[in-house]
Amino acid sequence: MATAILKTTIQHNAEITHDGSTVHVRIGDVEQEAIASDGSFAVEPGQLAFAPGSSGWTNAQGKETRWIELFLRSGNAWESFGRPSVGELVEFSYSS
Secondary structure (H helix, E strand, O other): OEEEEOOOOOEOOOOOOOOOOEEEEEEOOEEEEEEEOOOHHHOOOOOEEEEEEEEEEEOOOOOEEEEEEEEEOOOOHHHHOOOOOOOOOEEEEEEO
16 A cells, blocks of 8 residues: 655654655655665665654653654765755655
């Protein structure tokens, strides 16, 4: 089942971002594959990753909110997507 998300802030959800699964990412006219990961150290150098970042918080009830990041390990994701403009549409799709 494919799901598309057309936004730039994506809350981490372990039920839909399975570690090791492929995520298709399109920014403007450039499409690349990323690997879903539980953290940056599991990603090989030169690999595009879709993983929970360090941004987030824990609310008064103890519920944690974390965000997903798109990054190129040992590289520059912005460069790899052709230097897209701020506000460019970002599309993610993946299989569950």
